[in-house]
Amino acid sequence: MQGDQLDLLEATVEPLPALLDSRELMSLLDQWQDNGWLRALDRALAAFLLEQEPACPAKVLLSAALVSHQLGHGHVCLNLRATLEEPDLALSLPPEGEETGAALLPSQLLGGLQLEDWQAALITSAVVDSDQPEQGSRPLVLVGERLYLRRYWQYERQVVDTLGQRLRQPLPVSADMPERLAALFAGSEQSPDWQRLACALAARGRFSIITGGPGTGKTTTVVRLLALLQAPAVEAGRPLRIRLAAPTGKAAARLTESIGRQVGALPVDATIRTEIPTEVSTLHRLLGSLPDSRHFRHNARNPLALDVLVIDEASMIDLEMMACVLTALPVSARLVLLGDKDQLASVEAGAVLGDLCAHADEGRYSAETRAWLEQVSGQSLDAAELEPGDSDQHLLEQQTAMLRHSHRFGRDSGIGELARAVNRCDAEAARALLRSGAFADIRQRQLAHAGDPAFAALVAGLDANPAGYASYLSVLRDGRPAATAPADDHAWIDWARTILTAFDRFRLLCAVRRGDWGVEAVNQRVASLLHRRGLLPAEHGWYEGRPVLITRNDYSLGLMNGDIGIALRIREPALHTGESEQFALRVAFPRNDGAGGVRFVLPSRLPEVDTVFAMTVHKSQGSEFEHAALLLPAARNPVLTKELVYTAITRASAHFTLLESRPEVFEQAVKRRVRRFSGLNLQPLPERG
Numbered sequence: 214m215q216g217d218q219l220d221l222l223e224a225t226v227e228p229l230p231a232l233l234d235s236r237e238l239m240s241l242l243d244q245w246q247d248n249g250w251l252r253a254l255d256r257a258l259a260a261f262l263l264e265q266e267p268a269c270p271a272k273v274l275l276s277a278a279l280v281s282h283q284l285g286h287g288h289v290c291l292n293l294r295a296t297l298e299e300p301d302l303a304l305s306l307p308p309e310g311e312e313t314g315a316a317l318l319p320s321q322l323l324g325g326l327q328l329e330d331w332q333a334a335l336i337t338s339a340v341v342d343s344d345q346p347e348q349g350s351r352p353l354v355l356v357g358e359r360l361y362l363r364r365y366w367q368y369e370r371q372v373v374d375t376l377g378q379r380l381r382q383p384l385p386v387s388a389d390m391p392e393r394l395a396a397l398f399a400g401s402e403q404s405p406d407w408q409r410l411a412c413a414l415a416a417r418g419r420f421s422i423i424t425g426g427p428g429t430g431k432t433t434t435v436v437r438l439l440a441l442l443q444a445p446a447v448e449a450g451r452p453l454r455i456r457l458a459a460p461t462g463k464a465a466a467r468l469t470e471s472i473g474r475q476v477g478a479l480p481v482d483a484t485i486r487t488e489i490p491t492e493v494s495t496l497h498r499l500l501g502s503l504p505d506s507r508h509f510r511h512n513a514r515n516p517l518a519l520d521v522l523v524i525d526e527a528s529m530i531d532l533e534m535m536a537c538v539l540t541a542l543p544v545s546a547r548l549v550l551l552g553d554k555d556q557l558a559s560v561e562a563g564a565v566l567g568d569l570c571a572h573a574d575e576g577r578y579s580a581e582t583r584a585w586l587e588q589v590s591g592q593s594l595d596a597a598e599l600e601p602g603d604s605d606q607h608l609l610e611q612q613t614a615m616l617r618h619s620h621r622f623g624r625d626s627g628i629g630e631l632a633r634a635v636n637r638c639d640a641e642a643a644r645a646l647l648r649s650g651a652f653a654d655i656r657q658r659q660l661a662h663a664g665d666p667a668f669a670a671l672v673a674g675l676d677a678n679p680a681g682y683a684s685y686l687s688v689l690r691d692g693r694p695a696a697t698a699p700a701d702d703h704a705w706i707d708w709a710r711t712i713l714t715a716f717d718r719f720r721l722l723c724a725v726r727r728g729d730w731g732v733e734a735v736n737q738r739v740a741s742l743l744h745r746r747g748l749l750p751a752e753h754g755w756y757e758g759r760p761v762l763i764t765r766n767d768y769s770l771g772l773m774n775g776d777i778g779i780a781l782r783i784r785e786p787a788l789h790t791g792e793s794e795q796f797a798l799r800v801a802f803p804r805n806d807g808a809g810g811v812r813f814v815l816p817s818r819l820p821e822v823d824t825v826f827a828m829t830v831h832k833s834q835g836s837e838f839e840h841a842a843l844l845l846p847a848a849r850n851p852v853l854t855k856e857l858v859y860t861a862i863t864r865a866s867a868h869f870t871l872l873e874s875r876p877e878v879f880e881q882a883v884k885r886r887v888r889r890f891s892g893l894n895l896q897p898l899p900e901r902g
């Protein structure tokens with residue numbers, strides 16, 4: 214190699230000024246913020262640390278801004294090694310096809326940085342705790358290759374410690390459990406019957422997870438579990454205090470409905486049935502939200518008074534919420550998480566269920582767990598093809614059951630087959646299923662441009678099968694109570710409820726927020742399209758038929774982020790005696806009380822709302838639609854992952870349509886897995902000191 218080539222090589226690995234000088238770094242962060250690659254909040258953290266610690270090295274300030282930014286992407290921590298492998302994922306760079314501008318890219322900045330040098334800079338910093346962080350109070354915590362904001366490190370420790378404690382203290386089961394299980398699962402045709410095994414595992418633990426895809430019987434299983442636990446307690450005259458919860462109001466409402474049905478059909482004595490609750494509350498309500506605070510009324514000093522807590526749709530629980538639940542739950546109480554581990558995680562930081570279920574497919578039961586399961590269930594696990602495990606190494610797996618048979622989406626279901634192919638990241642098989650036309654319940658549509666008539670036809674769904682938006686609008690038009698019906702006539706509530714139900718027959722699901730196929734543009738386009746077809750009276754502002762999504766909790770109104778309502782013109786009681794009743798536009802929301810109640814809210818009283826003809830896949834979690842259509846954008850984007858596609862497909866109960874303007878985007882999404890960095894899936898749960 215020539216001398217000048219060597220010089221060049223040395224020059225390229227020389228750290229850039231922004232990695233050496235705090236002021237240079239801060240001005241780079243300014244540029245990143247101006248470009249929209251970094252949030253103001255992320256930059257502010259670096260600025261705050263510099264103010265507190267003027268000697269703070271540039272590498273540490275950069276790390277702080279990146280940890281904060283990673284939180285916004287759902288990562289609990291900054292994984293240093295992964296960041297060095299793919300530095301440009303550390304910021305929100307524009308999607309493919311858009312200009313990146315002149316600012317230095319993270320890949321250029323971090324190009325010459327070695328992991329060891331980065332760690333050394335952090336370890337010696339006055340704002341980072343790396344040795345015995347529990348005894349420190351510095352704002353950042355370094356654990357090996359993971360850098361945390363202290364608060365998130367504490368949440369993670371809290372979850373790991375309390376779960377470890379729960380897992381190490383099994384609960385006694387009643388001697389007649391095999392007989393009770395056999396009675397509850399009589400007539401099962403599965404072998405092994407994972408529902409029965411899941412029940413047995415959950416009955417013996419203070420913590421357990423039951424995971425499974427759509428229709429695998431999670432609700433059915435948990436209802437039987439509650440009967441299994443409640444029967445001996447009722448017979449002993451001490452019924453268990455059981456509470457059911459879900460992360461969102463929508464999920465809670467869905468579960469309330471299906472639990473109610475299942476409890477009614479339980480093959481147990483009525484005295485036991487009445488001691489099984491059918492009402493499901495949101496986690497916020499269960500813990501007692503305090504306005505304008507991230508704290509809850511129930512906490513370690515004021516624990517929840519209950520013996521069993523079941524949380525459904527647990528894939529939506531973020532790390533902070535999980536830590537809050539575990540803090541407020543007495544150790545004596547059982548906690549059962551139900552959910553589909555393969556779904557998208559919450560928008561907030563942490564993918565608790567996904568992390569905890571990292572090895573659920575393999576089983577990893579120890580010889581003792583396996584022998585115990587076979588004994589109490591009377592079933593052999595030979596055919597299940599599980600990997601052997603060890604109770605010390607795989608403590609959590611001893612309390613995890615995965616339901617493997619879908620009762621709703623079998624081999625004859627296109628939705629089921631497609632969801633399974635996507636879950637395996639098998640893009641070719643997924644495409645073949647969509648293309649073959651062999652299944653009537655799944656289809657794909659190419660959209661040439663934003664005004665493609667195929668889009669309009671699907672959205673309006675004028676032929677009603679599969680459903681589009683004409684369906685709820687025809688209920689609105691045709692089912693309207695007579696204008697003479699007085700304001701207190703129940704017909705107004707019945708009408709609103711039918712419209713809300715009809716609206717849930719179809720939903721457009723967007724993968725992204727911006728761009729031609731982003732949720733904002735699509736909502737506007739749909740409103741305009743339905744207006745032009747004479748199905749809506751207007752396309753802007755408040756108009757009858759406008760569906761809205763609440764985007765911020767309003768405790769005084771009892772409306773939660775994610776609740777959906779529809780604006781309707783209803784008859785209003787007169788304000789003063791002697792005056793006549795007026796018609797007014799009100800937004801109808803389901804009461805989510807399991808009894809089909811509806812309430813009407815004045816539009817001007819609502820907190821922040823978005824029109825919701827289309828919603829993001831994230832927001833659709835916990836909901837189910839007869840027909841779900843996923844709209845993929847034309848540009849590749851790191852948010853497009855197999856978890857996102859899987860979640861969209863599994864929102865559909867009868868029809869799924871893939872809408873795409875550039876086919877490779879689907880293939881690329883299906884091949885990409887979500888990576889959420891945290892410490893929950895990296896370390897065996899330790900013994901509490």
Ligand SMILES: Nc1ncnc2c1ncn2[C@@H]1O[C@H](COP(=O)(O)OP(=O)(O)OP(=O)(O)O)[C@@H](O)[C@H]1O
Nearest residue numbers: 408425426427428429430431432433434471620621
């Ligand atoms: N062991 C079983 N045998 C026959 N049918 C079953 C069995 N378990 C569940 N089902 C039926 O399968 C359907 C789905 O069950 P369930 O609602 O319990 O599943 P889930 O996993 O909770 O579904 P979701 O995807 O809605 O969360 C229901 O109609 C239920 O009655």
